Every structure is written in C-alpha cells, then in structure tokens.
Amino acid sequence: MKRARIGLLSIICGVIFIMGLAFSKPVNVNAAEKVYEIGTDVTYPPFEFANDQNKYVGIDIDIMKTIAKNEGFKVDIKPIGFNAAVQALDAGQIDGMIAGTTITNERKQKMDFSDSYFKTGVVMAVAKNSSIKSYSDLKGKRVAIKTGTAAGDYAKSIQKKYGFTTVTFDDSNNMYDDVSTGNSVACFEDQPVMQYAIKTGAKLKIVTKPAEGGYYGFAVKRGKNQELLKKFNAGLKEIKANGQYEKIVTKYLGASAMASEKKDKSQNTFVDLWNQNKDALMGGLGQTIILTVLSIIFATIFGVLIGLLGVVPNKLANGFSTTVIYVFRGLPLLVLALFIYTGVPNLLGEKIPAFIAGIITLTLNEGAYTAAFVKGGIEAVDDGQMEAARSLGLPYGKAMRRVILPQGLKIMVPSFINQFIITLKDTSILSIIGILELTQTGKIIIARNLEGFKIWTMVALIYLIIITLLTWLSKWVERRMKS
C-alpha cells in the first residue's frame, strides 16, 4: 500500500512537471511586449509562400507586416495551414489570421473580418492538354478542390447541376498535381492564386471566367482582439492612400515578378535543390530531433510510471494505469495532437505553444505504448521470482528493484528501441499543428518549388539515415547492457 502511494505520488509529480513546462512559456510571452500571433496558410501563393531563402513572403504577409510597421505593433507570422489557422483562431491560440480568407456570412459567425483588402473570383483550371472547356464537360468526372476554401465551396455548389464528383486536398500543390497527372480533370481556385501558380510552373490552364466574386479579409476571433482589427483597418486605408498597397500587389502579380520566378525553377538537379534547401531541411531536422529526444525522455518516464502502476498490488493504481493506456493508445495521434493544440486551450483560455502541445501529445501517446510493454515485461517475469524474494523478507519495492525490474527490463529492451524509432517517425504528424519539423519543412519547400519527388526523396532519406543511426545507437546500448 505504501509503495503504491509513493508510485502515485511520483506520477502526479511527473504530470505536474509536464504541465509546468507547458504553461511556463506562454506566461513569459504574455509578460513581455505584446506580439500578435497571426496565422496563415503554409502555401497560398501569391498571398503567402516561402521564398528561395525560406522566408515567408506574399501579398498577405507584406500587407500584414507593412500595416504592423506603420501602426506600431509587432506580429509573429505562423504558417500553420489554412484549416489549422481557422481552428487555432477559434481556440484563441492565435490572435488573427490572414490567409486569403474570403469573407462569408458563415465565417462571420465565428470571426470578425476587416475591410476587404483584395477582390477575387473563382476560376476552373484543367491540364494543359485537356479538352475540357466548361462546367458542362465535367459530367461524371472527378474534380479536385481544397478543403475549406471558397473556391471549393463554389465547386460543391454546382456539383449536382453538372454531375461531377470531388476529391479534397489540404494543400494547393497536391491539388494541382492531381489535375496535371490526370487523376482529376479539373480544379477550382481563386483567380490570382491560379494565375500565379500557372506562371510559376503548375502545368494547368484557366478555362473559365471568374465566378462568385469574393473579397478577402483579415480575421480575428469574433468579439476578440478588436483593437487589432481597428489597427488593421486604419493601416489598410493608409497603405491604399500612400501607394504601398499598390506596390505590394504589383510586386507579386506584375509581369516582371513572374518572369524571374519562372526562370528559377525550370531544371533543378538533385544537388541544386539540396544546396538551395539544405539549411531549411537541417533546421527542420533539428526540430525533429529535439522533439524526438524530449518526447522519448518524457514518454519513457511517463510510460514506466504508468506501467509500474499497472503491476503494483493496488486495485486503484491498476485501474488508473489500464485507463490511461486504453485512452492514449486508443486515440489516433492526429486527433490527440489537434485536441491538445486546439481543443484544450478552448477550455483553459490559455494558449499552449505548438511545440509544447507536440511534446505533450507524443508523451501521452508514446508513453501509453511504453506503459503497455513495461507492464507486459514485468508480468512476463515468472511469479516465482517475486515469491522467492518476498519469502526472504524483502519488501515489495526492494524485490521489484533488485529482482523483477532487471529481468523485466531485459525483456523490454527491444520494445524500447522499437518505440524510440516510432517516436521519431511520429514527430512528422506534428506538422498538422504547424511545428516546423522535417516533414513540415519539406511541405513548405515543395509549396514553393513544386519539386515534390526530389524533396520528398530527400526528406525520406534524412529520416532513414536518422533512424539507422538511432537503431545502431540502441543496439550498441543493448549490447553494453547485456555484457
């Protein structure tokens, strides 16, 4: 009983430690000078995209930064993806979003919009050699759309009438690829975006006039951050009056800008691409490694504690352990990440930085798996070992430490190695909450240069190399432990 209580105490300490880590950071940020966190899409050129130096640029970004400068406030632009930004805004994780967001009545339920800063319309694009000319050619065919976009909504609104099916993508490039490779026959996109994409390399052509004229607006959560909204509106008026606005738009949609972008990307060898992007990829790898190492440490501590609670002679502790394992092993990692990043802050009214949310996610998920095999490993040790130790007068804890755990640990070693590798791979899922790790970095680079095959090959190779190193390291440790 006493042992169980000590176990319970240490688990509580562990959880508090993780919580402390989670909340120490945002508090610091709040105490410092006010910086507005602005969400944007990963890639929505010409509104937001990473340039050659992997810096975020585009009409949205430049407008936001110019207004901030003029009005005297600071912004931290977070390219977390359109859908993630919508959720993060609703959860209060970010203060505003500028992501080519069309002002709609539906969105006004949840967001307050600025005055419109851009007028657009939906166009349909098809493969260069396609014979499709109008909506009526789409009958029985498949059309690619991007989730949560006004263009996508428009396509859906005419889907019945013209009798086509739709397939949805999270990312513009994947959508374009689906059409240029012939998987889908057409896609729907906002006019400036489509124009820009074609001029910079998408093998598509626009075949319709702009429909459904829409207006882009900067958004804050409904009823929140009203002073930011006011500053944006004031700033927008000013840059329209003083010519800065015109300059920004011309920079991205003017003919000269296109030409230079286009020339850049015609033929990149593997080596060229590596040299251009190695800094960004190494930066992403660095994040991946930090995430992996921290997650492995926390997940191991958490997992061992929960696993031990599963075997101590205390029904309450056993039940707790079983429940934790059941819940966190049962939840898909993606759902858990979104729940912690966008769900929990809703409840707490406190921001959780993506990085911390990511560590918590992996700690809970990988920790649950770890707990399961720790429990299994201990249970695999013959009962007679514990009985012999107890009959010699050893207390439960001593018997556990000196006799059972050393044997259980030996059984668990391969599982630990396996779990470390899985943790490394699972960090890639955290790209969903916008952490700039290796996978997300790859996505952003491809969003810019459309070199999907070569960049994903690089990313895959980096993962394989790191996993190989990790495996060697683990095997080496395993051998050292045996001898």
Place this chain on the structure above:
Amino acid sequence: MSAKIQVNQLQKSYGTNEVLKGLDLTVQENEVVVMIGPSGSGKSTFLRTLNKLEEPTAGQIIVDGHDLNDAKINMNHVREKIGMVFQHFNLFNNLTVGENVMLSPVELGKLNKQDAKVEAKDLLKRVGLEDKFDANPKSLSGGQKQRVAIARTLAMKPDMILFDEPTSALDPEMVGDVLAVMKDLAKDGMTMIVVTHEMGFAKEVADRVIFMADGYIMEEGTPNEIFSNPQNKRTKEFLNKVLNV
C-alpha cells in the same frame, strides 16, 4: 520446547473453491514435520499461508507468539525468520549464485557486502557448491539449483524452513544430494515442515507425519504409526498408491 507455529481453524478459498477447510496444527521448536497427501489436496496452499504468500480466508496463525492477523505485524520481519524452498527453486535469474545468497542479508542491512560474501561462501560450502560462487544459475543442474536455494534461505538465519516438494522437479540421481543437505539441517535442530513424496526421508528424519486430503488433516502420527499402521481409509489408499509404484 515451545510452539514455533500454531495454526487454528485455518481456511482458504479461491472464489468458491474451498481449498483449506479448517486446519489445526502445532509445530514445536526443532521438530521436523513431513506432510503428505494427494495432489491438489492443498499442501502448497497451506505452506504459502504460513508466510502469507497467500492471505488466509479465515483462522489464526501464530508464529513465534506473533499472531499474523495482527494489523501491526510487519510481515517482512516474520518472513525473514521463515525460510521457504520451492519445487522450482526460483533462483534469481539476473544474479549469480553468490549474489543470490548475498542479496537479502545485504539488502536488509543484516551484513555488509564483505561479510555477506564470506557468509555466502560458507553456506555454499555447506551445500557442497563452494566452487559455484560466480556461476550463473542457468548453468547449474536442478539438484545444484535447489541446494543454492537452500543456501540462500539459510543466509537469512531462519528459525524454520518450509519445503514445498523440494525434490519433485529433480532427476532421480540428484535427489540424494538435496535430501542429504536437508537431513543435515534436521540434525542441526532446524524446525522444518516438508511436503514431499520421499517416504524414505520421512521415515528417517520426520518426528511427525501428517496426511492431508480434501482440505483437512486426515491423520497424523509418528512415521511408524502412519506408514506401518495407518488408521484412516484415505491414508491407506494413498500409501498403497505411492509405495507400490
């Protein structure tokens, strides 16, 4: 002579399975009691309740004057004084032979490492295995393992030792060595309860033989009384079976 163990109306059930149905037994200091009985009659369960590896369902166990039902009693201290030797040895697989013997005196602060080592070597010599101090338990034969297990138990300087079929898992040629060690212990005055089917051992060493069946003690007496002149029908049947194989 004083009572080392006194058991009153001991009962043990697993769910609806009543294994021990009310046992009374007193074991005196220096006494060697051999317990026989058919498989499944509850012999192991009985031994295991004496050091609370199993929690009794009802009844009273008094060890050295300490009532085990007393909430204040520290079972770990009681167990230090009751050695137990298992059918399957249960040597600690993660430790060497020497470490097996040294573990509890060192962990429980009875001896420092140096003294424990000297002591362990002495005990291993006593069971004829002085050269196995650094061996891995896995490299030993069954008979050697059981002798190490006995040495490990002796390291705690117990007042009594419970043996649960210590030779049943051994090849026949190994049995003699283990029994010889046990006879030595008996001669030195160790209080012992031995569950065994080695009738020769019982005849030679036991002060008393107890026949157990169906969760009761059916009959008890001197080896001579039980083996030459059993009174209970069940005892007769059992002995016929075991002795006429």
